[in-house]
Amino acid sequence: MTVTCAAKLEVIALPGLPVVAPGDDLAALVAASLARAELSLRDGDVLVVASKLVSRAEGRFVDLGATDPTRRAHQLAVRTGHDPRHVELILRESTDVSRAIPGVLVTRHRLGFVVANAGIDFSNAAPPPAIAARGRGPWALLLPEHPDATASRLRASLAGEGHGGALGVVISDSFGRPFRFGSVGVAVGSAGLPPLFDQRGKRDLFGRALDHTVTALADQVAGAADLVAGQADEGRGVVLVRGLRFDADDAGAATIVRPADQDVYA
Amino acid sequence: MTVTCAAKLEVIALPGLPVVAPGDDLAALVAASLARAELSLRDGDVLVVASKLVSRAEGRFVDLGATDPTRRAHQLAVRTGHDPRHVELILRESTDVSRAIPGVLVTRHRLGFVVANAGIDFSNAAPPPAIAARGRGPWALLLPEHPDATASRLRASLAGEGHGGALGVVISDSFGRPFRFGSVGVAVGSAGLPPLFDQRGKRDLFGRALDHTVTALADQVAGAADLVAGQADEGRGVVLVRGLRFDADDAGAATIVRPADQDVYA
Numbered sequence: 001m002t003v004t005c006a007a008k009l010e011v012i013a014l015p016g017l018p019v020v021a022p023g024d025d026l027a028a029l030v031a032a033s034l035a036r037a038e039l040s041l042r043d044g045d046v047l048v049v050a051s052k053l054v055s056r057a058e059g060r061f062v063d064l065g066a067t068d069p070t071r072r073a074h075q076l077a078v079r080t081g082h083d084p085r086h087v088e089l090i091l092r093e094s095t096d097v098s099r100a101i102p103g104v105l106v107t108r109h110r111l112g113f114v115v116a117n118a119g120i121d122f123s124n125a126a127p128p129p130a131i132a133a134r135g136r137g138p139w140a141l142l143l144p145e146h147p148d149a150t151a152s153r154l155r156a157s158l159a160g161e162g163h164g165g166a167l168g169v170v171i172s173d174s175f176g177r178p179f180r181f182g183s184v185g186v187a188v189g190s191a192g193l194p195p196l197f198d199q200r201g202k203r204d205l206f207g208r209a210l211d212h213t214v215t216a217l218a219d220q221v222a223g224a225a226d227l228v229a230g231q232a233d234e235g236r237g238v239v240l241v242r243g244l245r246f247d248a249d250d251a252g253a254a255t256i257v258r259p260a261d262q263d264v265y266a
Numbered sequence: 267m268t269v270t271c272a273a274k275l276e277v278i279a280l281p282g283l284p285v286v287a288p289g290d291d292l293a294a295l296v297a298a299s300l301a302r303a304e305l306s307l308r309d310g311d312v313l314v315v316a317s318k319l320v321s322r323a324e325g326r327f328v329d330l331g332a333t334d335p336t337r338r339a340h341q342l343a344v345r346t347g348h349d350p351r352h353v354e355l356i357l358r359e360s361t362d363v364s365r366a367i368p369g370v371l372v373t374r375h376r377l378g379f380v381v382a383n384a385g386i387d388f389s390n391a392a393p394p395p396a397i398a399a400r401g402r403g404p405w406a407l408l409l410p411e412h413p414d415a416t417a418s419r420l421r422a423s424l425a426g427e428g429h430g431g432a433l434g435v436v437i438s439d440s441f442g443r444p445f446r447f448g449s450v451g452v453a454v455g456s457a458g459l460p461p462l463f464d465q466r467g468k469r470d471l472f473g474r475a476l477d478h479t480v481t482a483l484a485d486q487v488a489g490a491a492d493l494v495a496g497q498a499d500e501g502r503g504v505v506l507v508r509g510l511r512f513d514a515d516d517a518g519a520a521t522i523v524r525p526a527d528q529d530v531y532a
Contacts, residue, residue, distance in 0.1 A: 009278075215450065263444075
């Protein structure tokens with residue numbers, strides 16, 4: 001695996017993406033936005049798609065008003081101060097509880113990563129009218145069902161339209177961190193680019209083997225995209241990161257996840 | 267505090283920086299590199315300087331061969347499998363041990379953050395001959411002594427040369443994460459830009475208050491820079507991130523650190 005970075009990287013928010021609705025063809029929306037911006041994909045381009053767009057396209061809306069909390073959800077709601085229905089959704093999306101203390105519910109998501117509130121979000125979670133009419137709300141939006149597979153399909157669709165070569169797709173979300181304030185972009189799904197950039201075997205300026213040998217390429221790409229994506233009314237849900245060089249890679253973002261048996265904070 | 271991101275960000279590695287030696291004037295080296303690249307600083311520019319350059323300029327070399335481990339260092343060396351002299355250096359730089367298990371020693375650094383091996387590095391840690399002659403080695407390089415203060419001084423020097431306005435400086439390092447593989451860039455020091463970008467009060471596309479309200483701006487800028495900086499023989503230790511818009515901010519990167527009394531994994 002080779003990853004070489006150009007001396008210059010561009011991070012470009014794609015213009016004019018609509019609010020995504022269930023069933024929308026994300027690849028077609030991305031291709032249209034690229035065309036509108038007069039951008040043709042190049043070797044080494046990575047498209048970073050906000051997980052929220054994927055979740056909306058997949059119809060991952062859940063009506064909190066119609067959610068029945070289990071006894072366990074009620075217990076954890078008391079301990080954390082969260083809404084029991086919210087806790088119920090979190091538990092349904094999780095395999096394990098990492099920490100539950102006042103104000104904090106951190107779980108291991110079924111996709112493997114450890115994250116607050118199972119990545120369930122209430123902002124930009126308003127469903128289209130046809131779905132909204134079916135429930136009381138408030139509505140929550142779950143993370144995409146199989147983000148690595150979706151990234152792979154998106155990549156194949158875009159490559160199929162002549163955007164071949166080393167093309168990467170990252171499905172990004174914002175996670176908090178246990179020891180630092182503020183959220184950062186992370187890759188919940190990826191395809192085409194190496195999620196982890198392994199520099200083992202490289203040498204430092206003095207010929208010594210490098211210490212930090214594996215960098216989280218897909219996460220850092222998601223973080224760079226987050227800098228231009230914003231979350232507010234601009235609606236910049238797809239970002240093009242241009243200037244990386246990498247060999248196409250089959251691994252998905254699931255390989256970034258430290259498995260439960262290597263969790264030193266379990 | 268206002269931070270608005272342009273729709274496009276550029277991340278540019280500065281060319282031709284020399285290997286830094288103790289006493290070097292980093293601001294002058296950065297200014298010379300900018301001139302060489304024919305770049306004039308603009309409002310909203312952030313200069314990301316690898317912590318290793320700052321540590322080298324500050325002469326933070328330590329001779330492992332001359333380090334006497336305490337009894338506690340020996341105990342933790344047995345538990346972790348680390349070199350007792352390395353453990354000794356880690357403990358001297360730390361206020362607390364977060365996890366010590368085979369292969370892993372995570373501490374709370376005296377600067378506040380929780381990090382493996384107190385951020386002590388052996389790559390690019392070779393001292394200049396005059397220092398190397400004074401010891402046996404191997405040599406380690408400690409993190410900068412007061413990175414927020416150094417970022418602030420660097421910013422003042424560069425602003426003094428006519429690069430005024432909203433100019434940011436980030437001193438970056440690569441940290442591993444407890445729940446994810448691979449390292450990412452983080453800000454160990456910063457000046458001029460808001461380390462945390464607070465979006466509270468902003469609304470989502472549907473007018474609902476945003477969920478993820480605080481993003482770790484300085485960390486994400488460090489991560490974006492890491493994408494072009496590399497660690498190997500290119501020597502891209504200073505990166506210009508261009509295209510952000512922010513109001514000058516007095517807070518340093520220390521404000522990103524979640525204090526010990528809010529550590530849910532203590």
